[in-house]
Amino acid sequence: MKKMINKSTVTSFINYGIVIALFAVFQTLSATGNLSRQLTGLLIPICAYVIMALALNLVVGISGELSLGHAGFMSVGAFSGVITAAALQNSVTNDVARFVIAVVVAALIAAIAGLIIGIPVLRLRGDYLAIVTLAFGEIIKNVLTCLYIGVDSKGLHISAVSEEALGLEATGKAIVKGPMGAVGIMKISTFISGIILVLIALFVIQNLINSRTGRAIKAIRDNRIAAEACGLNVVKYKLIAFVTSAAIAGSAGALYAMNYSSITPKKFDFNTSILVLVFVVLGGIGNLTGSIIAAIVLVALPELLREFSDYRMLVYAVVLILVMIISNNQKTRAFIGKIFGVFKKKKEGEDN
Amino acid sequence: MKKLMAIGLSAAMCVSMFAGCSNSSDSNATTTAKSGNEGSTSTALTGTFNLGLIGPLTGGAALYGNAVKNGAEIAVEEINALGGVQFKLFAEDDEHDAEKSVNAYNTLIDQKVQAINGTVTTNPCVAVAAEAYSDRMFMLTPSASSTDVTANNDNVFQLCFSDPNQGTASAQYISDNKLGTKIAIIYNNSDAYSTGIYTTFKNKAAELNLEIVSTTTFTEDTQNDFSVQVADAQAAGADLVFLPIYYTPASLILKQAKDAGYAPTFFGVDGMDGILDIEGFDKSLAEGLILLTPFSADATDERTVSFVTKYKEKYGDTPSQFAADGYDVVYAYYDALTFYANKKGSYDVTGVSYSDLCEIFISVFTDSSFSSNGITGNGMTWSTEGEVTKAPKAMVIKNGAYAGL
Structure with a gap:
């Protein structure tokens, strides 16, 4: 081997490759009519969950903080995205343009939410981020549950009381209706836009990790005192990771929401946060490839297990446990290592 | 040998992936037995x-x-x-x-x-x-x-x-039968069903000049204690409590009202149906509870x-x-x-x-x-x-x- 390629660059390109290959496979299947309706319906949610897993991995794996409220950022993104898209319904007629604007606004607002939480909490040591994000998720859920937003020719109307209190014109329509959530959403998410968002999220996260900033973040994770002694601004670097993660989670929320005609604040509760955390933990903390694969498998699995009807959640749990045991087993690891070893040797042989 | 295993494994993975894509048509159908007298009708x-x-x-x-x-x-x-x-x-x-x-x-x-x-x-x-x-x-x-x-x-x-129909029908029924003069409402404001009925009930009540003296809310996370809501209704002197909610929280409200020595008329909608079937529920608590529901398991017509x-x-x-x-x-x-x-x-x-x-x-x-x-x-x-x-x-x-x- 004459030319040394950076190992992290290889991993980055493997991740892009996996996403693009999956896109090619599903796109071909769907174009030839071989993709069942069930799987077609799963494509966009899978993209959204993959982005969520990537975002959370940035916080949990790279920055070493625990966030238990990432569904809260997804929720903020989902609702701000939906409201933006609905408000621009008449002024921006192109679906793609409206989608892009909605996702950008969603990411920005989620980033602001992340900043507000991050500034005070990331100054502390210990489990405070976990506690505060947990509370944040619940607060967002409860605030959105009593929020009413409508749009008419005069612009946006906001109320915390009831739909009538919005005082909409006859032509206006309510976008967010308290506990009912957002209804009558235009479905403008597509599989391609989902894949592009996954690639953007990967690009942002991988470049952040492999940059000077990323190394600083990892140094703080590994030894805060040593990093501080080197003159690193701990709060700043942690904040960079956390806010980036919040913004990406917000864009995932917008993608997710605009795939359904209605979403409720209740959807983004503690369980959803934990679900995403399960993707990250099962895929391997700090391992982006693992997060992608875990998110795809764990979202699709309960649906593909529908044939077991009543027993599917049981089977799902058994599969989870098996994955945990197998992926931590020395022998299986050695076995997988050997398989990759065969390929590696072959490659090296070709190079020479 | 290792190579063979690797190829075999990747082949198995490919197969399983495609297997996931196929249509599984009748596999989990809940079919019922056909009867013998086909064609006789x-x-x-x-x-x-x-x-x-x-x-x-x-x-x-x-x-x-x-x-x-x-x-x-x-x-x-x-x-x-x-x-x-x-x-x-x-x-x-x-x-x-x-x-x-x-x-x-x-x-x-x-x-x-x-x-x-x-x-x-x-x-x-x-x-x-x-x-x-x-x-x-x-x-x-x-x-x-x-x-x-x-x-x-x-x-x-x-x-x-529909929710609006239930809310309006309830207000109309209360007004027509003079079931109460001062009405208290306890509803779940995190639930679309409950909020929907409450909104239409309130509007219809205003139209019929029913006096609503107390309106209190709860959410799914706080439905384990209703002492505040019950006390509010009691303090306002309500003689009828309208409960556009499901029966599980309602059973608790009935219990806590009794403990507080408060005995108004309770009025529910179709979500209240099933309250008598809760395990361990003291049926005497529900005595006198009125509910608007389209179905009763105790009806005597042949079909029911x-x-x-x-x-x-x-x-x-x-x-x-x-x-x-x-x-x-x-x-x-x-x-x-x-x-x-x-x-x-x-x-x-x-x-x-x-x-x-x-x-x-x-x-x-x-x-x-x-x-x-x-x-x-x-x-x-x-x-x-x-x-x-x-x-x-x-x-x-x-x-x-x-x-x-």
């Missing part, structure tokens, strides 16, 4: 009708989904026993989650269902209704009562009363008695209103298909695409001469908006049992 309707059902069969709302499914299964058995057209029921779980509900809907399309009995709960129903609207799949929901379900969707019909007997025999449980709704939806489909077949002379429903059937169902359900008799109401008719018209029944709990008012 004179109906012009023949063939096999695949009916999909979406509802929460697991999770927190599983009680409702399973009740609907059980009720529907009994109806399917009865219809199949008549001979002629055969119904096949395909039930899919949605865990009371919009995302899972759309997944269940997509699965049902892969299983080639021709119409849908569902979905059982409101929020998932709104999400599925939009999908069904763009696909042209007909839906008749047994219990999703919000107007958002039917709004702008010409293909979605309701078998239950037969349904309740069969249900108890098969599932060892008293059917709730949801079970009755599920049963009636299947019969509404049967009646609609028969109506169409009789009009046409003869009709074979086997393999008709769901989009063709959707237009047929829309035309039949909105036909002014079409009506369906069920155990939740006689002569049910539907408006073009998809709302049902049937008479609400008021029930009162006397000596630990429902009794008509």
Whole structure:
């Protein structure tokens, strides 16, 4: 081997490759009519969950903080995205343009939410981020549950009381209706836009990790005192990771929401946060490839297990446990290592 | 050897991936036994009708989904026993989650269902209704009562009363029968069903000059203690407490009101149905509770008695209103298909695409001469908006049992 390629660059390109290959496979299947309706319906949610897993991995794996409220950022993104898209319904007629604007606004607002939480909490040591994000998720859920937003020719109307209190014109329509959530959403998410968002999220996260900033973040994770002694601004670097993660989670929320005609604040509760955390933990903390694969498998699995009807959640749990045991087993690891070893040797042989 | 294993493993992975993509058509169908006397009836309707059902069969709302499914299964058995057209029921779980509900809907399309009995709960129903609207799949929901379900969707019909109807009917009933002068309301403001009924009740009450003296709320996270709400109603001197909520929190309110020595008239809506079946619930607490519900398991008409007997025999449980709704939806489909077949002379429903059937169902359900008799109401008719018209029944709990008012 004459030319040394950076190992992290290889991993980055493997991740892009996996996403693009999956896109090619599903796109071909769907174009030839071989993709069942069930799987077609799963494509966009899978993209959204993959982005969520990537975002959370940035916080949990790279920055070493625990966030238990990432569904809260997804929720903020989902609702701000939906409201933006609905408000621009008449002024921006192109679906793609409206989608892009909605996702950008969603990411920005989620980033602001992340900043507000991050500034005070990331100054502390210990489990405070976990506690505060947990509370944040619940607060967002409860605030959105009593929020009413409508749009008419005069612009946006906001109320915390009831739909009538919005005082909409006859032509206006309510976008967010308290506990009912957002209804009558235009479905403008597509599989391609989902894949592009996954690639953007990967690009942002991988470049952040492999940059000077990323190394600083990892140094703080590994030894805060040593990093501080080197003159690193701990709060700043942690904040960079956390806010980036919040913004990406917000864009995932917008993608997710605009795939359904209605979403409720209740959807983004503690369980959803934990679900995403399960993707990250099962895929391997700090391992982006693992997060992608875990998110795809764990979202699709309960649906593909529908044939077991009543027993599917049981089977799902058994599969989870098996994955945990197998992926931590020395022998299986050695076995997988050997398989990759065969390929590696072959490659090296070709190079020479 | 290692290489061989690696190739074998990757091949297995590829196969499993494609296996996931294939259609699994009839594998998890909840089919029922065919009866022997096929062809003995004179109906012009023949063939096999695949009916999909979406509802929460697991999770927190599983009680409702399973009740609907059980009720529907009994109806399917009865219809199949008549001979002629055969119904096949395909039930899919949605865990009371919009995302899972759309997944269940997509699965049902892969299983080639021709119409849908569902979905059982409101929020998932709104999400599925939009999908069904763009696909042209007909839906008749047994219990999703919000107007958002039917709004702008010409293909979605309701078998239950819509929320606004329940709120208005309750206010009207209270006013007509002079049940109370000072009204307190306790409702769940994190629930669309509860909020929907509350809003219309409040508006109608203002119109009828009913005085609302106390309005308190709770959410799903705080439904373990109602002492504040009960105390507020008591302090305001309310003589009637309106509870547009489900029976689980309601049972606690009744208990805490009794502990506080507060005994107003309690008034509930259809979500209250089932309160007597809660395990360990002291039935004397519910004495005098009035509820507006379309179904009572204690009714004495022949059809209800037969349904309740069969249900108890098969599932060892008293059917709730949801079970009755599920049963009636299947019969509404049967009646609609028969109506169409009789009009046409003869009709074979086997393999008709769901989009063709959707237009047929829309035309039949909105036909002014079409009506369906069920155990939740006689002569049910539907408006073009998809709302049902049937008479609400008021029930009162006397000596630990429902009794008509």
